[in-house]
Amino acid sequence: MTANSDTLPLLRRMAMLPRAAWVICIGMFINKLGNFLNVFLVLYLTSEGHSAFLAGVALGATGLGGFVGNVVGGSIADRFGRRSAMAVSMFGAALFTVLLPASSNVHLTIALAVLVGFFAQLYRPAAGAVLVDAVPAAQRLTAFALLRLAINLGMAIGPAIGGVLSALSYWYLFAGDAIACVLFGVLVLVMLPEIKPEPVAPMADAPTTKAGYRAVFADPALRLYVLSMIAATFVYVQTTTTLPLHIKDAHLSNSFYGLLLGLNAILCILFELPMTKLIERRSARHVIAFGILLTGIGVAGTGLTTTELTLVLTVVVWTFGEMIYTSVATTYPGTLAPAHLRGRYQGAEGMAVSIAQTAGPAAGGLFYAVTPAGHWAACVAISIVAALLILGARARPAAPAEVTRSPGL
Incomplete structure (x- = not known):
């Protein structure tokens, strides 16, 4: 990155981003394009005869799982590597998304919703850390803005696709969501090198430092x-x-x-x-x-x-x-x-x-x-x-x- 790169045209600046940044942005577009569960979960559950209250509880359960997923995902990304965290996240989210409509018990459905939310957010700290690791400081704002663009595009198009799929069958929604997760996971495994920070060794005469x-x-x-x-x-x-x-x-x-x-x-x-x-x-x-x-x-x-x-x-x-x-x-x-x-x-x-x-x-x-x-x-x-x-x-x-x-x- 040259000293005057901030004067370069936007497309040139985007082209200069490292491959890892593009992998994350393309993967996030795919993921958000197929992110049907949060949008249609309440409609699906009420169509199955469950109350609006329980449907709302299930949607809230995905949020609870997502909160825990962010916490755990940060630790996994730092301990075992960014690619590992994202792959586990996407394949786990795909598995439990497919299992969710197979449940006829609403309480089991809510438990599965927690797991879907957990795995669906497990990737997030790792994805952000990849952009920080791989992108020079002068380019990071462009990288994160490109990520936001990918997310917004996916979320703008995805619900329309989901509406068409839900008219055919709600099962297509869950299958489509799972497929999007798998595609992101495969993209990460194939295209993204593993990034794992070196642990910081404490000085022999230093006091015990906080961890995690x-x-x-x-x-x-x-x-x-x-x-x-x-x-x-x-x-x-x-x-x-x-x-x-x-x-x-x-x-x-x-x-x-x-x-x-x-x-x-x-x-x-x-x-x-x-x-x-x-x-x-x-x-x-x-x-x-x-x-x-x-x-x-x-x-x-x-x-x-x-x-x-x-x-x-x-x-x-x-x-x-x-x-x-x-x-x-x-x-x-x-x-x-x-x-x-x-x-x-x-x-x-x-x-x-x-x-x-x-x-x-x-x-x-x-x-x-x-x-x-x-x-x-x-x-x-x-x-x-x-x-x-x-x-x-x-x-x-x-x-x-x-x-x-x-x-x-």
């Missing part, structure tokens, strides 16, 4: 980062939880809400990757803080308007906030992490997102039911707190650490 997640959360900057991401993600998930409630209360249609989400997806696909060139040379903490604040203002602005045009404007505001901070925030743990803990640092980021995605809908819905105006005002306040937290999350000076890499990386 104890070492991760002993880092003050990481703790502030995690708290910031929990707060920021709590605000963002209101776009899929309390925003539709506001749309309903404003006597607007569900189809209009769908158009708002479609607008969000289109803006992300068109502008997020090119935007990296504008923000990559600025302080990561300042960029994240600004994006979080813009997201909070846009989300809170929802409560101030009930017309279609002004609601569209609020979506544009929080979408640009999302685009500004999300890729940078996902990249930031790699700035904080020593080489031998990169998987766990990425796992901590996944934990923060999982916590907010699990608690955010319930807490936001409850607060909205009590006081809608107070709820939207709280979104601004929480965003301010999140921005202040990330501003305090300064990276400590990096200690030299070795990472074993294959020549093809």
